[in-house]
Amino acid sequence: MNIAILGCGNWGSVFGIIQYRRGHQIKIWEFDKKRAEYIQETRDNSPFLLKYKIPDPILIDWRLENVVENSELIVFAVPCQTLGSVLKEMKKIKIKTGEFLSLIKGIDIKTLLLPSEIINRAYPKEKCYVLSGPSIANEIIRNEPTAVVLAGKNMERAKILQSELTTENLRIYLCDDMTGVEIGGALKNVIAIACGISDGLGFGANAKGALISRGIVEIQRLGVKMGANPRTFYGLSGLGDLVTTSFSEESRNHTFGKKLGQGKSLKEIKKDFVMVAEGVSTVRAVMRLAKKHGVEMPISKVVYEILYKNKSPLNGLRSLMLRPLKNE
Numbered sequence: 001m002n003i004a005i006l007g008c009g010n011w012g013s014v015f016g017i018i019q020y021r022r023g024h025q026i027k028i029w030e031f032d033k034k035r036a037e038y039i040q041e042t043r044d045n046s047p048f049l050l051k052y053k054i055p056d057p058i059l060i061d062w063r064l065e066n067v068v069e070n071s072e073l074i075v076f077a078v079p080c081q082t083l084g085s086v087l088k089e090m091k092k093i094k095i096k097t098g099e100f101l102s103l104i105k106g107i108d109i110k111t112l113l114l115p116s117e118i119i120n121r122a123y124p125k126e127k128c129y130v131l132s133g134p135s136i137a138n139e140i141i142r143n144e145p146t147a148v149v150l151a152g153k154n155m156e157r158a159k160i161l162q163s164e165l166t167t168e169n170l171r172i173y174l175c176d177d178m179t180g181v182e183i184g185g186a187l188k189n190v191i192a193i194a195c196g197i198s199d200g201l202g203f204g205a206n207a208k209g210a211l212i213s214r215g216i217v218e219i220q221r222l223g224v225k226m227g228a229n230p231r232t233f234y235g236l237s238g239l240g241d242l243v244t245t246s247f248s249e250e251s252r253n254h255t256f257g258k259k260l261g262q263g264k265s266l267k268e269i270k271k272d273f274v275m276v277a278e279g280v281s282t283v284r285a286v287m288r289l290a291k292k293h294g295v296e297m298p299i300s301k302v303v304y305e306i307l308y309k310n311k312s313p314l315n316g317l318r319s320l321m322l323r324p325l326k327n328e
């Protein structure tokens with residue numbers, strides 16, 4: 001397949017490399033001209049990808065039309081809050097394919113839309129699929145195995161994509177609950193920040209186990225109100241990804257939370273962080289969605305207050321213990 005990948009960050013470049021190894025023709029769009037030209041020439045994608053080079057046959061270009069023309073599948077791997085502007089640029093050019101795949105995990109803070117909904121708004125006739133689940137790019141590039149889920153509305157076509165994109169270390173399952181898969185993928189980053197905070201404060205496995213199991217409950221609570229299947233949250237894109245992100249030292253959201261727990265401010269952490277930790281903006285959308293749907297999301301609320309309301313991490317996590325007692 002001719003695959004265009006929009007976004008040459010950590011996951012975009014790793015996804016491109018593994019699909020190139022799988023036998024596909026890959027072109028990657030990097031919006032920053034200088035960076036695109038540097039990568040195209042040197043094959044070096046640091047700081048987004050360390051220790052690995054991008055193979056020569058993969059084209060890296062800042063001109064969107066050069067990347068998407070003739071592609072059979074367009075893959076989105078940009079930060080969620082930039083997706084709207086990327087689609088605006090795309091609408092200016094002609095595309096051949098009617099198929100999109102989103103690798104994005106987040107919620108747009110202006111519109112409260114999920115990535116596939118933003119894509120569908122721009123391209124209502126085309127088909128959009130979502131790939132989510134435990135997929136730390138740095139593990140995948142080292143050929144470590146994982147399993148993920150591909151969600152879409154057209155299961156016949158999804159089946160073809162499943163077999164085209166599966167590799168020996170990336171096992172793909174199918175699911176028809178796009179809302180559940182995207183909500184799980186977006187919200188696990190918020191709970192992973194909470195787990196990072198807990199680690200940064202020096203708390204142990206009990207605290208993290210509690211945050212993960214109560215975290216999945218609040219993710220599911222909101223997801224069900226938004227039309228998702230409750231079972232989806234106990235699958236790869238829900239609990240699977242939540243556990244991975246909450247434990248991995250290579251997860252940005254977990255690392256972000258850990259630094260908060262160690263006493264750093266949002267401003268200080270952002271200064272050293274070149275890569276996107278999606279949970280930091282997702283939590284803002286989550287607070288509005290929780291209000292809109294009338295659901296209680298105590299862990300997300302505490303993460304929001306620590307990030308944006310100057311609540312101390314210790315007081316934040318303590319406040320979870322002081323809530324009125326209830327049944328599980």
Ligand SMILES: NC(=O)c1ccc[n+]([C@@H]2O[C@H](COP(=O)([O-])OP(=O)(O)OC[C@H]3O[C@@H](n4cnc5c(N)ncnc54)[C@H](O)[C@@H]3O)[C@@H](O)[C@H]2O)c1
Pocket residue numbers: 007008009010011012013030031032048077078079080082085086103104105106135136137138274275276278
């Ligand atoms: N890194 C992972 O392991 C991983 C795994 C699964 C899903 N994801 C998701 O994939 C998405 C991309 O993540 P990533 O880790 O590759 O991010 P990243 O921060 O490593 O890279 C982001 C890319 O987007 C580009 N970009 C930044 N601002 C832009 C703009 N305004 N317009 C267009 N492009 C812009 C950057 O130049 C870079 O190429 C996120 O939603 C993330 O949650 C990441």
